[in-house]
Amino acid sequence: MNVVADIIALDNAQPTAPRRIGEVMLKLDNVSLSFGGVKAIRDVSFDVRRGEIRAIIGPNGAGKTSMLNVINGFYHPQQGVITFKGEQRSAMRPYVAASQGIARTFQNVALFKGMSTLDNIMTGRTMKMKRGLFWQALRHGPAMAEEIEHRAVAERIIDFLEIAHIRKTPVGRLPYGLQKRVELGRALATEPELLLLDEPMAGMNLEEKQDMSRFILTVNDTFGTTIALIEHDMGVVMDLSDRIVVLDYGQKIADGTPAEVKADQKVIDAYLGVAH
Amino acid sequence: MFYRENGQFNTTYAEDMAVFPIRQDRIGLALILGVAAIGVPLFGNSFFISSVMIPFLVYSLATIGLNILTGYTGLISLGTGAFMGVGAFACFKLTTAFPNVNIIFWILASGFFSAAIGMLFGLPSLRVKGFYLAVTTLAAQFFLQWCFIRIPWLYNDSASGAIEVARRTLFGFPITGAQASAQTRYLVLLGIVVFMTWIASNIVHGRIGRSWMAVRDMDIAAELMGIRLLPTKLTAFAVSSFYAGVAGACMMFLWYGGGEANDVFNINQSFNILFMVILGGLGSLVGSFMGAAFISSLPTIFKFGLPAIGINIGGATAEHLTFMVVGALIVIFLIAEPHGLARLWQITKEKLRLWPFPH
Ligand SMILES: Nc1ncnc2c1ncn2[C@@H]1O[C@H](COP(=O)(O)OP(=O)(O)O)[C@@H](O)[C@H]1O
Numbered sequence: 001m002n003v004v005a006d007i008i009a010l011d012n013a014q015p016t017a018p019r020r021i022g023e024v025m026l027k028l029d030n031v032s033l034s035f036g037g038v039k040a041i042r043d044v045s046f047d048v049r050r051g052e053i054r055a056i057i058g059p060n061g062a063g064k065t066s067m068l069n070v071i072n073g074f075y076h077p078q079q080g081v082i083t084f085k086g087e088q089r090s091a092m093r094p095y096v097a098a099s100q101g102i103a104r105t106f107q108n109v110a111l112f113k114g115m116s117t118l119d120n121i122m123t124g125r126t127m128k129m130k131r132g133l134f135w136q137a138l139r140h141g142p143a144m145a146e147e148i149e150h151r152a153v154a155e156r157i158i159d160f161l162e163i164a165h166i167r168k169t170p171v172g173r174l175p176y177g178l179q180k181r182v183e184l185g186r187a188l189a190t191e192p193e194l195l196l197l198d199e200p201m202a203g204m205n206l207e208e209k210q211d212m213s214r215f216i217l218t219v220n221d222t223f224g225t226t227i228a229l230i231e232h233d234m235g236v237v238m239d240l241s242d243r244i245v246v247l248d249y250g251q252k253i254a255d256g257t258p259a260e261v262k263a264d265q266k267v268i269d270a271y272l273g274v275a276h
Numbered sequence: 277m278f279y280r281e282n283g284q285f286n287t288t289y290a291e292d293m294a295v296f297p298i299r300q301d302r303i304g305l306a307l308i309l310g311v312a313a314i315g316v317p318l319f320g321n322s323f324f325i326s327s328v329m330i331p332f333l334v335y336s337l338a339t340i341g342l343n344i345l346t347g348y349t350g351l352i353s354l355g356t357g358a359f360m361g362v363g364a365f366a367c368f369k370l371t372t373a374f375p376n377v378n379i380i381f382w383i384l385a386s387g388f389f390s391a392a393i394g395m396l397f398g399l400p401s402l403r404v405k406g407f408y409l410a411v412t413t414l415a416a417q418f419f420l421q422w423c424f425i426r427i428p429w430l431y432n433d434s435a436s437g438a439i440e441v442a443r444r445t446l447f448g449f450p451i452t453g454a455q456a457s458a459q460t461r462y463l464v465l466l467g468i469v470v471f472m473t474w475i476a477s478n479i480v481h482g483r484i485g486r487s488w489m490a491v492r493d494m495d496i497a498a499e500l501m502g503i504r505l506l507p508t509k510l511t512a513f514a515v516s517s518f519y520a521g522v523a524g525a526c527m528m529f530l531w532y533g534g535g536e537a538n539d540v541f542n543i544n545q546s547f548n549i550l551f552m553v554i555l556g557g558l559g560s561l562v563g564s565f566m567g568a569a570f571i572s573s574l575p576t577i578f579k580f581g582l583p584a585i586g587i588n589i590g591g592a593t594a595e596h597l598t599f600m601v602v603g604a605l606i607v608i609f610l611i612a613e614p615h616g617l618a619r620l621w622q623i624t625k626e627k628l629r630l631w632p633f634p635h
């Protein structure tokens with residue numbers, strides 16, 4: 001399956017400007033994380049460059065989700081050094097990571113179930129909204145101006161993701177594929193520099209996967225957002241990503257371009273289940 | 277005229293963001309306000325106003341307060357009664373110390389005291405949730421209730437241990453104390469409730485309200501949106517307790533006209549208001565009014581309504597009947613419709629929008 005080719009075929013009116021991949025934005029050195037006796041990540045090092053799409057792959061339980069959790073501050077590794085935008089990072093709360101420009105989506109959709117699509121996306125604007133309780137209580141003047149300004153941004157995201165028809169629907173009522181899309185919208189609303197996507201296409205049909213791939217490519221292309229994504233669909237991974245890091249049992253077993261990774265014997269063994 | 281938004285187009289975000297975007301809703305609201313502000317005081321007798329309308333409004337305010345915490349932010353509290361008490365005592369001390377400042381000002385200002393106390397007891401909410409938070413707030417309830425009795429300074433060392441509500445005026449009219457008529461007390465209360473409902477509606481529809489709901493629905497994702505959990509929860513505790521405090525002050529000064537804290541601001545009151553929140557609908561302001569109206573009027577209906585249509589039950593039976601009906605309804609609602617009366621109302625409206633052509 002070649003999703004990207006399909007999209008380009010559909011969409012080849014758009015000239016593809018050469019993408020620019022810049023300096024190292026995120027760097028992990030010798031990171032180890034364990035839960036009691038379980039070693040989820042063992043001595044892993046890799047980096048993510050500005051502007052690239054970086055995939056993290058590996059069998060279930062390989063430590064991929066844990067890796068994202070380390071990057072956005074949910075888990076604090078016992079060992080290792082993380083450098084983001086040139087600054088070495090200490091243990092921090094997720095909201096600090098958010099304020100530094102890291103957003104993410106979750107493997108199991110983690111939307112705000114009781115809120116509408118629009119409110120979920122508006123919540124993504126929280127960090128950019130400054131008016132305090134006093135003005136909020138009046139909902140006039142500066143608070144209203146701010147609300148309208150951010151509503152306009154939310155509407156642009158809604159248009160881009162083609163979810164205008166479900167704007168006012170409580171997200172709990174939406175089908176899974178659309179929930180994933182709203183979750184992407186909510187992450188985009190924070191205007192991230194680094195976007196972490198945990199299995200954005202899990203459980204989707206072909207058409208939904210194509211849509212999602214198109215959105216991911218457009219986000220990366222037009223806004224220059226750096227993306228690190230976990231995905232099991234190898235076709236999608238090979239098409240979308242610039243570089244791939246492969247984890248198995250918490251260890252990094254390969255790192256390189258799709259072609260390099262595809263040819264790597266250790267990767268082939270891991271995926272074919274050769275005894276370790 | 278049909279209930280629907282056909283032909284009404286919102287052309288700006290501001291219009292679309294209005295709390296009542298459908299014109300029929302706005303007309304309905306205006307009608308209700310008109311009846312409440314003009315109809316009730318003009319045609320309602322003192323008994324109806326003082327034993328139905330005033331309790332309803334006081335409870336509505338308290339229910340909105342608890343709903344902000346429990347319905348919007350997902351934090352349970354069993355300390356509402358005590359937080360109301362803090363408001364009542366604060367108002368009492370303030371108006372004793374500064375009798376010349378208008379009592380309405382002090383009623384509203386007393387909310388700040390309960391907000392501060394509420395935030396203090398809300399601190400554990402960063403670490404504990406659900407059952408454990410319920411126990412923490414229960415501890416607050418008992419501790420504060422103990423203070424209300426054991427600190428004579430709070431009730432000005434009066435021998436009875438009760439709050440005494442003195443005469444206070446607005447433009448020369450007595451609005452508290454024995455000379456204040458039910459009508460005047462009702463109108464003052466109505467003003468406070470309408471104003472504070474408007475404020476609550478503004479808050480829950482903006483950034484802070486969304487942050488509360490985000491924390492309620494999925495706190496880890498909320499943190500990734502840059503929402504800090506502790507300040508968000510504490511804000512909810514503060515605003516919620518503010519409403520409880522003002523409700524408590526209103527209860528003492530505009531309804532009871534004095535009384536002993538232990539009788540009024542006890543654990544039963546906390547549960548009473550929690551039941552109003554659950555019956556009315558978690559996370560709904562309209563529901564808060566519905567829950568308060570329903571539960572606060574039941575005793576009166578049983579005590580006076582049933583005899584009026586020829587069914588004679590004693591006062592004690594009426595009270596038991598209230599407990600039984602409310603208890604049964606709580607169980608039914610928790611199982612069948614956790615979003616309460618407000619959700620039933622919404623379903624009715626959705627049906628109405630399609631009626632009479634349901635397809
Ligand atoms: N919070 C946790 N507590 C205990 N063990 C965990 C926790 N999170 C992940 N693990 C363990 O870490 C390992 C890696 O899990 P995960 O990162 O979710 O893998 P993947 O996303 O690659 O499927 C698994 O063995 C898992 O059981």
Ligand SMILES: [Mg+2]
Nearest residue numbers: 064065066107
């Ligand atoms: Mg995973």
